[in-house]
Amino acid sequence: MNTRQAALLVAAREIQIKIRDRAFLISTALFLLIAAAATILPGILSGDDEPTTVAVSSASGNVVAPLTEAGHEVRTVADDAAAEQAVRDGDVGAAVVAGPTVLALDDTPDDVVRALSTAPPVQLLDPDAINPVAAFLVPFIFAFVFFLTSQAFGMPIAQSITEEKQTRIVEILVAAVPVRALLAGKVIAGCVLALGQIVLLSLVTVVGLQFSGNTELLSLIAPAIGWFLPFFLFGFLLLAAMWAVAGAVVARQEDIASSSMPVQMALMVPFFAVVFLNDNPTILKILSYVPFSAPMAMPLRAFTGDAAAWEPIVSLALLAVAAVAFVLAGARIYEGSLLRTNGRVGLATAWRSRENVG
Incomplete structure (x- = not known):
């Protein structure tokens, strides 16, 4: 046989030996299980149990009561600019400003939106973050x-x-x-x-x-x-x-x-x-x-x-x-x-x- 045929023959033999190795099969299955758990479990376990801290500006309207009733911690700030800055600084998870409009950094805060009687528009400050x-x-x-x-x-x-x-x-x-x-x-x-x-x-x-x-x-x-x-x-x-x-x-x-x-x-x-x-x-x-x-x-x-x-x-x-x-x-x-x-x-x-x- 030529070199190419011999190389393929050796490769086939090495692969057959490896895939029959119990340790190799177990380790591969373990890696796949870890990969599946790492991608699926966070989404299942995260949920929305933890209330979002919300900054509310004086121009946002009467939104404090529904947010408080929904279990969110509300922080009243002076104006819309202060509310936006609180979101950018990471001091709060979301903010409600004039409109009313919900501000968030990179992900829509569904729990905050649901707490308001009428779903307001959502503006992401850094959607590509x-x-x-x-x-x-x-x-x-x-x-x-x-x-x-x-x-x-x-x-x-x-x-x-x-x-x-x-x-x-x-x-x-x-x-x-x-x-x-x-x-x-x-x-x-x-x-x-x-x-x-x-x-x-x-x-x-x-x-x-x-x-x-x-x-x-x-x-x-x-x-x-x-x-x-x-x-x-x-x-x-x-x-x-x-x-x-x-x-x-x-x-x-x-x-x-x-x-x-x-x-x-x-x-x-x-x-x-x-x-x-x-x-x-x-x-x-x-x-x-x-x-x-x-x-x-x-x-x-x-x-x-x-x-x-x-x-x-x-x-x-x-x-x-x-x-x-x-x-x-x-x-x-x-x-x-x-x-x-x-x-x-x-x-x-x-x-x-x-x-x-x-």
Whole structure:
């Protein structure tokens, strides 16, 4: 068989082994359950039990009595301008001004509207504002999903390669299929499994938001999810090549922890940078063009609307070029170290002395 056929055969074998693994199936089901709960339960549990604090201007008319009877805390202010400023400052949840008109920041206060005898018009002062909770959670979720999935599907690539070296099964495998087909098959399998899990999580999230009626958040997060999928694919491909090298340069499972440290750092540093510096537009813009952090930073900027229409395209192109470069370099080091089973192989040695077994 040719290299392509051999790579697909190896990939199919790796996928079959993984999807039969009970731990993998349980973890996938758990992730999907968490995604469903995170999108459905907040809408069910939130309700309107907590009364809204309402600022009422002297020009709003006789609205104090119905609002008080409905259980709302009413704060009387001097004029409409003071009422509007109280909403903008977050001192009150809504305000009733001349008209009467209900003022709110970014979401219609249905409980206040219902309390008035005649439903007044509602004016949103900042309709495009992102919910503070969503603004905090979305960057963390994007970063956490990429970090956890890359770790969960990348480490097995390294472990599988080292196990085959340690048991010397690799000597039998390379006699049947080209060396590059082994690497390509393992990387393809990892990408398919990881991307498949991300697609399932995205579908559950979208369905959950629709079911809970949170269409406003869905309209904001859907474009970010759309960008996250291709960014994740190329980001994982880049890291998969690094995981493969980490497994190929050592001959024992016990040595993977040390050989994979560069990969761990390439995951951890961008993760913490995006999570803790997501409120810094300048830093986040830089991170969205760095290949290791782009899969987390650029979808976040698409969510917040800080990225111009051309920026995700350029960032994705740079990430794709970096991924291809890492795969080519990783393949050369993989070939140069795979059949060296007498200890750890230096990267320079593996690069210079690539085994001609493919």
